[in-house]
Amino acid sequence: METRSLWEHTLTFFPQFLATLTERAPSDSTVAVIGASDGKFVLPLAAAGYRVLAIERDPLALHGGEVVLPGDVSGHVMGLIDRLKLEALHDRVRIVEEDFLQTNADQEKCDAVWTSCSWHYSANHHRPLAEFVTRMQSFVRPGGLFGAEFMMPTEPRHAGIEHYTSPDKLSRHFNDQWHVLLTLRTNEFIERAHVGQLQDHTHRMGLLLAAHAPK
Template identity: 60%
Template sequence: MPTPSLWEQTLTFFPQFVRELDDRCAPGATVTVIGASDGKFVLPLAEAGYHVIAVENDPQALHGGEVLLPVAGFAYAPSLAERVAEAGVTSQVRIEPHDFFDTALTDMQADAVWTSCSWHYSANHRRPLREFIGRMQDLLAPSGLFGAEFMMPIEDNHYLMEHYTTPDKLFRCFPCGTWEVLLTLRTDPFIERPHVGQLHDHTHRMGVFFAAKREHVDEGSELDEA
């Protein structure tokens, strides 16, 4: 049993993504995880038989080291590679230790792509949100599955940042001639318990967006620039 992820207790809609993945993708399909962190999503995908491309640029996730945890205090957190090896799925996982925008698209091509609350981090604000999403879309072959959960605005300053978005706004990036939107969800504000990087109770509001790239693009369909 691998060491638990630092993010083990945080809310996620990843199980719904896996169900969609199982329905739509063949066994052994490739899934790219953007913001792989310490493998919270990478390990279960690999253990389920999928090939995983884990894209991560954070030194803590890549090399491990000491972290400050709620209640427990300082502790050693293993690296992504250590957790992959500990789980016995090294042959199923390829780690791309680069910034998402600096990694060649050809090195990330997959049947499905998943990201969890990554694009709202300030390090990703240097590029427009549409560019982040478009790059995720470009990784997928026809019929490929796109999955993202993300932070919605809840504090006043969030409403000034496009990277805190809503499912309604994301529809603009998924024109119906090219994409089939499969699922959108949004939560009410909820209290999340302390975790690494956030040592006190805090409030979140999350959204979820799943879509499938159509095998045949409808003639005349274009990306809605509205």
Template identity: 60%
Template sequence: MQTTSLWEQTLTFFPQYLRELNDRHAPGATVTVVGASDGKFVLPLAAAGYEVIAVENDPQALYGGEILLPGSGLAHAPSLTQRIHAAGLTSRVQIQPHDFFHAELSELQADAVWTSCSWHYSANHRRPLGEFIGRMKDLLEPGGLFGAEFMMPVEDHHHLIEHYTTPDKLFRHFPSDTWEVLLTLRTDPFTERPHVGQPHDHTHRMGVLFATKPEHLNQGTRA
């Protein structure tokens, strides 16, 4: 499903995640999106028949308003709520307008969880990366699907920030007695065109990890 998200043209592994989700969970299952932004991932999940919990506390995403677009100047960005309503998907999306760590965990429980480049934002650096990943894992029951794409180090200072990580390092957060890592991928450095918040061409390197907590593995050990 194509959307008019401000982030529509940025690289993502989300299509691979959606295929994995479709293989493991039928429409009607619940997916929590951590860092829902303006709905780039929320809308296609809801359109595919999933019940979506959209976690987002950025005022621009929640309420819309003027935004500076590279090359075209000021424009009006619709809110997450407006985009969901315009797509006719209101009944399938529950917005949690909270910081991820301040929302009630019981209200975020889901069959699957997805995040895209959310933990590398400086606002999330006040907590160790392991806490962010651990809370995402805690949302899932055995059989749940974990998916995260993330920024890898490119510039020298990125190597000093654990939130710019690699698939190999993330692998350590998923012990084999309670989790099964399904997929890890990484890109070479690539040039991305200007987008919101970045007015010039810039270099990224991205990774992704999918994991599941199979029902047949030891459920008595907390990961």
């Protein structure tokens, strides 16, 4: 990629998701990315030949603008729309600029759905985690793939917030129409400063991949 995401250096389990997707779906399949941001995952999927449904409600992530960067410096960042144009990938991506929990975009069933550390944001805490997960599941056609990486508790304040979860707890949201393929978790690690977190900080992350049973 000639352009770079603001989140380029943050840790991710995305390679595990992409490897599983490659095994289970042809390259022209449709993948929904929930919380598409500026395209850290959208662009690699489109470049690999997938058709992408990118759902994102943050105008800055989509259109770019001024942000405060680590080191207390300001800078202009490129949004998803311009990154797709510069990489000549815009014809493979449909952008839905709506709240994921309110959009009707799930009427278009996808071969896979992916989200990265989206439901732990406080803006989503007014809705139960189960609602978020069920909504994601509704995007996946029978035989399709569900993938989510998520924040696990690292501080006492997280104990009362169900959105900071674990692979074991998240697995309970998958009934007999789903087969959990893989769960992973990290130990605590130090994440480098980035937009929104201007100091180095501690994280712990989990992954869950599940397959929707075919009809």
